[in-house]
Amino acid sequence: xxxxxxxxxxxxxxxxxxxxxxxxxxxxxxxxxxxxxxxxxxxxxxxxxxxxxxxxxxxxxxxxxxxxxxxxxxxxxxxxxxxxxxxxxxxxxxxxxxxxxxxxxxxxxxxxxxxxxxxxxxxxxxxxxxxxxxxxxxxxxxxxxxxxxxxx
Numbered sequence: 001x002x003x004x005x006x007x008x009x010x011x012x013x014x015x016x017x018x019x020x021x022x023x024x025x026x027x028x029x030x031x032x033x034x035x036x037x038x039x040x041x042x043x044x045x046x047x048x049x050x051x052x053x054x055x056x057x058x059x060x061x062x063x064x065x066x067x068x069x070x071x072x073x074x075x076x077x078x079x080x081x082x083x084x085x086x087x088x089x090x091x092x093x094x095x096x097x098x099x100x101x102x103x104x105x106x107x108x109x110x111x112x113x114x115x116x117x118x119x120x121x122x123x124x125x126x127x128x129x130x131x132x133x134x135x136x137x138x139x140x141x142x143x144x145x146x147x148x149x150x151x152x
Contacts, residue, residue, distance in 0.1 A: 045091050102147070122147070 003140070034041040051144050073079065103121050110119035115136035122129050124147075131143040 101131070101145070 029038075033040045095110070097109075097118070097120075100106060101122065103123045107122040107124070108120065110117065114117075117134045118131070120129055120131045129145045129147060131139040131145060133143075135141075
């Protein structure tokens with residue numbers, strides 16, 4: 001009886017293992033598009049985009065650092081002092097020019113300032129002052145200022 005059970009058990013395992021022992025053909029393919037070629041163009045574009053974005057962020061960081069250093073250099077006490085002094089000197093020069101233009105003594109004047117020529121002519125009959133500014137590149141600016149019509 002035990003031998004019959006054993007033989008039935010062996011026959012049962014043989015028939016059931018036939019179904020399990022089926023095999024399929026193995027297909028191998030690389031998942032990386034560098035090796036397989038499938039999706040390679042999008043892979044290359046993705047890498048190129050990452051490189052471009054990285055370069056842009058590095059350039060932006062360098063520019064921000066340079067701008068920060070420049071702002072820090074302009075924010076020193078000596079830089080503030082020199083800027084204020086320069087503004088006062090320019091204000092004093094423009095005051096002297098306007099005083100000469102509107103005084104009763106002179107009718108013309110001219111000066112050269114940092115390569116630009118500033119000249120003026122007073123037309124007492126027309127009641128105007130003609131101010132001409134010629135910059136270093138030769139550009140000419142003409143301004144006509146009325147005399148005596150400013151009332152506050």
